[in-house]
Amino acid sequence: MAIYSEAVIHEIRSRTAIDQVIGESVRLERRGNRLLGLCPFHSEKSPSFNVNPEIGRYHCFGCQASGDVFSFLQKRDGLSFLEAIEKLAGQTGVQLPARESNARSDIAQADKERYFRATQFAAQFYADNLLSGRYPEATAYIARRGVPLETVRSFGLGYAPSEWSTLVDAAAAKRVPVADLEYAGLAKPRERGGGHFDMFRNRLMFPVRDLSKRVVAFSGRALSSEEKAKYINSPETPFYKKAKELFGIDLAQGPIKAAQRAILVEGNFDVVSLHAHGVSQAVAPLGTALTIDQVRLLRRFTKSVVLFFDGDKAGRAAARKSLDILLEADFPEILFAQLPDGADPDDIARRGGADAVQALVQQAKPLLDLLIEELILPATGSASPSAKAAAVSELAPLMAKIKDTTLLEAWIQEISRRTGLSAGELARRFRPGATATGYASSQSARPAARASFVPQPTVNETGSTPFDDAPFGDAPFDDGPLPAGPEAEVVLTPLSPMETELIVLLHRRAALLLPFLHTRTDLCMEQREVAEWARAVAAAHQENGPSLSRAFEMLEEGPLKSVIGRALMLAGPLYEEKIQTAFHAVSLKIRRAWVVTTRARLLDELQAASKRGDDDGAFVLLNQLQRLNEFERDAR
Numbered sequence: 001m002a003i004y005s006e007a008v009i010h011e012i013r014s015r016t017a018i019d020q021v022i023g024e025s026v027r028l029e030r031r032g033n034r035l036l037g038l039c040p041f042h043s044e045k046s047p048s049f050n051v052n053p054e055i056g057r058y059h060c061f062g063c064q065a066s067g068d069v070f071s072f073l074q075k076r077d078g079l080s081f082l083e084a085i086e087k088l089a090g091q092t093g094v095q096l097p098a099r100e101s102n103a104r105s106d107i108a109q110a111d112k113e114r115y116f117r118a119t120q121f122a123a124q125f126y127a128d129n130l131l132s133g134r135y136p137e138a139t140a141y142i143a144r145r146g147v148p149l150e151t152v153r154s155f156g157l158g159y160a161p162s163e164w165s166t167l168v169d170a171a172a173a174k175r176v177p178v179a180d181l182e183y184a185g186l187a188k189p190r191e192r193g194g195g196h197f198d199m200f201r202n203r204l205m206f207p208v209r210d211l212s213k214r215v216v217a218f219s220g221r222a223l224s225s226e227e228k229a230k231y232i233n234s235p236e237t238p239f240y241k242k243a244k245e246l247f248g249i250d251l252a253q254g255p256i257k258a259a260q261r262a263i264l265v266e267g268n269f270d271v272v273s274l275h276a277h278g279v280s281q282a283v284a285p286l287g288t289a290l291t292i293d294q295v296r297l298l299r300r301f302t303k304s305v306v307l308f309f310d311g312d313k314a315g316r317a318a319a320r321k322s323l324d325i326l327l328e329a330d331f332p333e334i335l336f337a338q339l340p341d342g343a344d345p346d347d348i349a350r351r352g353g354a355d356a357v358q359a360l361v362q363q364a365k366p367l368l369d370l371l372i373e374e375l376i377l378p379a380t381g382s383a384s385p386s387a388k389a390a391a392v393s394e395l396a397p398l399m400a401k402i403k404d405t406t407l408l409e410a411w412i413q414e415i416s417r418r419t420g421l422s423a424g425e426l427a428r429r430f431r432p433g434a435t436a437t438g439y440a441s442s443q444s445a446r447p448a449a450r451a452s453f454v455p456q457p458t459v460n461e462t463g464s465t466p467f468d469d470a471p472f473g474d475a476p477f478d479d480g481p482l483p484a485g486p487e488a489e490v491v492l493t494p495l496s497p498m499e500t501e502l503i504v505l506l507h508r509r510a511a512l513l514l515p516f517l518h519t520r521t522d523l524c525m526e527q528r529e530v531a532e533w534a535r536a537v538a539a540a541h542q543e544n545g546p547s548l549s550r551a552f553e554m555l556e557e558g559p560l561k562s563v564i565g566r567a568l569m570l571a572g573p574l575y576e577e578k579i580q581t582a583f584h585a586v587s588l589k590i591r592r593a594w595v596v597t598t599r600a601r602l603l604d605e606l607q608a609a610s611k612r613g614d615d616d617g618a619f620v621l622l623n624q625l626q627r628l629n630e631f632e633r634d635a636r
């Protein structure tokens with residue numbers, strides 16, 4: 001997908017003032033070399049959203065959102081990466097190379113016009129039929145469902161007559177090519193005798209419109225109960241992907257933004273009925289389970305969603321299924337409205353009006369809360385230990401999807417309160433890397449992806465580097481895989497203050513990378529991923545590769561970049577002449593801290609080994625301790 005070169009992207013980035021772009025929507029106040037404001041991506045009362053124009057990045061210490069100006073625009077305006085590039089290129093006057101040959105895009109443009117001319121024509125035709133009064137069965141149905149005329153008009157509801165080719169014939173009369181109807185999935189060629197027939201017959205028609213109110217497809221509801229399919233939808237086309245559209249979003253986008261809440265229902269009629277009764281934040285997926293694209297579309301407008309599903313077993317199961325995907329899309333608030341048994345949203349709206357709907361919305365409870373309640377018997381502590389364990393395992397993959405650390409912490413406390421399990425133990429179980437799904441696997445795939453901009457770290461498994469013959473003294477553990485550190489961490493935790501300082505210094509002066517490696521400070525860092533990154537950059541640097549800041553810029557967005565970006569974000573002003581001294585001091589501190597913890601661990605193990613009478617083990621440990629002492633001496 002990389003259509004634009006790194007060089008062009010770099011050019012745009014360096015010409016863009018990130019504080020100005022972010023300043024359009026966030027009030028920023030200066031604090032030293034950074035700017036501080038209220039985070040636009042989670043709700044907060046005291047500002048934790050930092051922007052550092054010097055390194056061109058933002059970082060929120062509340063929800064951990066971080067990135068550069070492109071990712072900010074992607075998140076704020078719901079743009080794709082390419083769209084963000086194009087937008088900023090326009091503003092900064094950077095000339096972009098053409099994305100496609102003109103001939104190809106001309107054809108695409110012509111196809112698009114044909115398509116939307118056909119859908120627009122059909123929408124008008126269906127709507128006219130319904131409003132004409134010529135089809136009493138359709139009018140009667142609408143009246144029976146209690147849909148007022150005004151709502152019929154605003155949704156553009158229509159009727160497809162039961163004859164075989166009313167649409168095809170009407171199109172012919174207006175010189176709309178039948179091929180275009182076919183292209184838009186509205187007509188099909190007859191198998192015999194030539195000509196075309198209509199796809200939708202004797203159905204109430206719901207036009208599916210996108211955000212800019214273009215009709216992209218149709219959903220048709222059977223009027224006769226003899227029809228096998230209650231709903232049929234347009235086939236997928238180049239301009240219609242069912243999994244990406246939400247029914248009603250064209251009308252609901254404004255109200256959702258204004259109320260800062262979306263109401264998700266299951267069917268088209270629920271949407272129409274809620275809107276008809278003044279609840280206009282309602283949208284529905286198109287007859288499928290909720291998809292990540294649909295949820296992301298919604299997330300552009302709000303952080304809060306209420307699932308307003310049928311009050312039966314199927315409705316609850318559907319809600320449960322949606323939870324995963326809503327967490328995935330980073331919805332901080334996912335509520336579930338409990339409808340009376342057997343009632344659907346249309347019933348509620350028609351019997352009780354907007355007030356009844358709003359009352360249920362107000363009483364909606366966090367879906368996760370209900371799930372926890374269901375899994376773990378209410379706070380009485382009566383659940384058996386094995387039931388608790390099972391519940392925690394079931395919750396783990398869901399909790400691992402929560403990106404907002406504050407929110408995650410709150411849920412951990414809640415589950416701890418209910419199960420009596422310690423919050424620390426739960427946090428460990430719920431850590432993204434603790435499950436086999438999602439996060440952890442994408443993490444392990446990351447190092448390979450990073451290799452695209454820097455050569456693979458030239459460090460072998462024992463930790464020896466190309467600088468082994470350097471005159472900086474021996475590395476601690478050249479002759480064997482000695483004290484293995486704590487088990488490999490998959491998830492990146494924030495850097496310690498010392499490591500933060502070190503990264504900032506390295507970033508300021510890439511020449512420090514060599515002493516960093518020579519003194520083996522890299523091996524002593526808690527954050528191994530970061531050390532590995534520094535090694536990779538050092539190797540690249542040696543070959544006149546990218547500079548350190550460029551390497552950082554090109555690092556793929558993800559936990560590693562976020563951790564390093566956060567470190568850079570915190571950096572105060574630095575005095576050039578102090579850099580060298582500060583570097584030596586901090587790298588020494590890191591090595592010493594490592595020596596202290598490693599020694600404590602080795603001594604523990606030694607004690608255990610001698611208790612067991614494991615002489616061989618004790619001997620190895622003694623050896624390790626001796627080498628640790630040597631390393632410490634050299635580190636002074």
Ligand SMILES: [Zn+2]
Pocket residue numbers: 039040041042049060061062063064065
């Ligand atoms: Zn935030």
